[in-house]
Amino acid sequence: MTTSIAIERVETSKITAVDFDNLPFGSVYSDHMLTCDFVNGKWQAPKIEPFAPISLAPSAKIFHYGQSIFEGMKAYKDADNNIMLFRPLDNCKRLNKSAQRLVIPEIPEEIFMDGLKALLEVDSDWIPTNDGSSLYIRPFMFASGNGFHASPADAYKFIICTAPSGAYFGGKxxxxxxxxxxxxxxxxxxxxxxxxxxxxxxxxxxxxxxxxxxxxxxxxxxxxxxxxxxxxxxxxxxxxxxxxxxxxxxxxxxxxxxxxxxxxxxxxxxxxxxxxxxxxxxxxxxxxxxxxxxxxxxxxxxxxxxxxxxxxxxxxxxxxxxxxxxxxxxxxxxxxxxxxxxxxxxxxxxx
The missing domain is CATH 3.20.10.10 (D-amino Acid Aminotransferase, subunit A, domain 2)
Structure with missing residues (x-):
């Protein structure tokens, strides 16, 4: 790992309250999230912190001009407790392709990959092992800079949240x-x-x-x-x-x-x-x-x-x-x- 990542762990995990045999899709959230801010023309050091609400001003441009992009990924555990991702660099490249189209600063590959791996190590117990289940991963970026004028923002936030999930669709x-x-x-x-x-x-x-x-x-x-x-x-x-x-x-x-x-x-x-x-x-x-x-x-x-x-x-x-x-x-x-x-x-x- 080349990226320096500060880690603030939760005092008490929520994991004991989760029924891993009956997981909905994308509505139970792991203990931590990765955050990284773009301010003053550059990405700052990422950090891992407890999953919690985000505070934004009403003038944040995400609310007015829709500069918001995301990805969808999954992490898995095998019988030997190895943690695996599937084609993660493709997700990083596609996120940056989306960023370019919406005039959002591209996230450096090392922040994306090192941050993601560090987050999975911190919340490794949240990765389900039941057949058909996985840890759904949601990386996203949005305009956090302020202003009512119609122009790209001057500040952005990159976040990765995870959610242990069962099957997405059921039935015909x-x-x-x-x-x-x-x-x-x-x-x-x-x-x-x-x-x-x-x-x-x-x-x-x-x-x-x-x-x-x-x-x-x-x-x-x-x-x-x-x-x-x-x-x-x-x-x-x-x-x-x-x-x-x-x-x-x-x-x-x-x-x-x-x-x-x-x-x-x-x-x-x-x-x-x-x-x-x-x-x-x-x-x-x-x-x-x-x-x-x-x-x-x-x-x-x-x-x-x-x-x-x-x-x-x-x-x-x-x-x-x-x-x-x-x-x-x-x-x-x-x-x-x-x-x-x-x-x-x-x-x-x-x-």
Missing amino acids: VKVLIEEKYARAANGGVGYAKAGGNYAAQFYPTQLAIEKGFNQVIWTDDNTHQFIEEAGAMNIFVRINDTLITSPTSDRILDGITRKSILQIAEDNGIETEVRKISVGEVVEAAKNGSLKEMFGAGTAAVISPIAGFGHKEDEFELPVLEKPYATILKKMITDIQTNKAEDPYGWRVFV
Whole structure:
């Protein structure tokens, strides 16, 4: 470790009050958090302190102009109590890509990685070992500088919080293909993990829920003829035995799970295509029986199978397969993440 990190530990841990056999996702928080401030044109020394509320002035620019970005990661423990991360440098690079787009100062890689590892060592007892559970990690940065004038802030805060969590989704997921609202536009911030992207999703998603669906499949902003993402996840479509996903762009997040799925699928003989997928193609495939699977891919759920989808006034159910790609690929990825399988890619990083 090259970064000097001051550590202030909690007087009494909350861990004894946590039921690790029944963990919700992302709503039970570990004892500590990492914080680091950007002031006077540079990042200060990071520190680890008790998880607690943040004090900000009402004039802090985060409240007015939305300079806020985040990442999602997980930490795991294997049978020998080794602590592992999955492709953490990709998260750091993507956070800085988001920072650049929102004119937030990039976080140095050594602060991100050294701070994260130190935080996991301090809160190592919070990393669950039950199957399907993990320690969810939320790094985020936001404008803490003050002012009502519409310009980038002069001060920022970087924080990493963690939450022991169970599975993200449960049960069958039904999605509605969106025909009016758009998640992102060309030249916009769709490729960045900006908080405002997700805020803008809530309303159309709520409309879909009121119609009996769980989530929305986003389509392109111009014609709504091409599917792009599933809720807050990248989307995969299997037609016959070919696994297809949309190319990344200004509108589509460069998902780390997405990249991992493509690599593992190709290396295991599954034919993949990265190309535009039209709504008409998916609907026609559902009608003629060649649509075998659809699933979302992201850090939280890893892979979330889609049981059916709605388009206009029609609803389609996907077939129940004996060995779906979703199940096969999810096991391959999670086995690498949890040190149950070899990692030929160097994705697994030990703390």
